[in-house]
Amino acid sequence: MQRHSSGAFAEMRVNAEDSIPSSALRADEGEIPDIVIRRLPIYARSLKYLAEEGVETVSSGELGNRLGVSAAQIRRDLSYFGEFGKQGKGYNVDFLLSQVNAILGIDKEWPVAIIGFGHLGRALLHYDALKAQGFRIQALFDHNPEKVGQKVDNLVIHSMDELPALLREQKIKMAILAVPAGGAQEAADALIDAGVRAILNYAPIIVQVPPYARIRHIDPLVALQSMTYYLYNDEEGPQAGIGRNGREYRARSGKLD
Amino acid sequence: MQRHSSGAFAEMRVNAEDSIPSSALRADEGEIPDIVIRRLPIYARSLKYLAEEGVETVSSGELGNRLGVSAAQIRRDLSYFGEFGKQGKGYNVDFLLSQVNAILGIDKEWPVAIIGFGHLGRALLHYDALKAQGFRIQALFDHNPEKVGQKVDNLVIHSMDELPALLREQKIKMAILAVPAGGAQEAADALIDAGVRAILNYAPIIVQVPPYARIRHIDPLVALQSMTYYLYNDEEGPQAGIGRNGREYRARSGKLD
DNA sequence: CCGACTCTGTGAATATTGTTACAATGTAGC
């Protein structure tokens, strides 16, 4: 099943049609599960750290240990897109990273809008990791007339009325929604109408989007609440202070998160 | 299968042993899947909004529509814990909300520590929704000697050295980790040693905890990166501006998030 | 070049999660 006969990793290619066609290499054979797509950025992040540490090669087992995921899962996930490894050796870190980045499209620059410029919106604008990873905040919107017109960094806060025209003009496909729950669905509808196809929602409500768009929800409250159940019900584990912490354990269930 | 013969919702009880024993009502018959536990807070949130709207009764179908989830899934999820509904009518909003809150244990107060008092830590301390839902920030820690000793609100920022003693003393079981990636695993280990059993991690790295503890990861960057794939690969959907937005659609896949 | 070892990619088996479909129960109008 290996097609690259030998040679250095840098020459490894995925299949006949040298270099990546358009990403989603083997994605012809059926759809790729979303759950796989969601793990890819986590693999990419870990690979980035490995590269920074100067590690050249990593096996699915090692990577899995770092992430608390089984080696088989990593191999299977990657196999949706091609063959990136070498028997007996593992994966070349730089090569695999570049491939995963290309698959996800995160080797490109993505313009992003922020809707809602309260504390959270402001914090996100100044969150440097976004810029560092290619997400460029390019438009700000707020409902509040007092804020509209204000200048932040080199951006002006726009009114929601201007949203459709500006987003289309700038071909913005991604937005971060940081408005109160009450206005979130309405804002999302406006975004979709304006051509946005991916929304990161911070509002504490499930916002619905049509099937041709994507949304992810971030809510610390919900995350905390989903853990209290176990605090309340389990009563296991060493008493605090007893039991030395060697941390040989891997993640609870082989599931990320 | 219905045991409550009739009577008002307020009198409904789940089974013989009146009132909730310790939560996890029917949780004897095997373990409850984590994925179910994760949906519960979302149901609870929606029920809270319904209650605030003055709605008295809701069917699994209506609730499912609000959340983009199938009615059957909601019924199945709830059935792990008991029988809360009434044929022909649905669920009493107040009653179901109180039951779900009790199952999750979010009708209690939970003391929480914040580790890492940078911008994010500060923002979380002042995020009122946490307090409003019973999460009381009760201890702050930072690695930076310049910050240690400073007073914020009525809390003092403590050094990491003090963490074990303070957390045990205050019986703190939950923590929010808001430190840089480099220090996250070490900090988590310290938390676990100090008796913490649930961690909300904001550091951009997969932090591993032993099987008797829980962790959830929040990372906007990863969330955005998992959506670029679709922007990059799909090219479906109405062109922006065409196609009226009636929003009859429900969520893409019947999956939350 | 050999032999012992490592590690990938994947078919098959298993485990987990979600849906369908319906009996049982209750509602509501008259």
Place this chain on the structure above:
DNA sequence: GCTACATTGTAACAATATTCACAGAGTCGG
């Protein structure tokens, strides 16, 4: 009280996701 209708809880089924396990390739030290 009777009839038409709504809705639950769940068994059976279907679909998804994960792991097992191994053939095939490649490594590595001498």
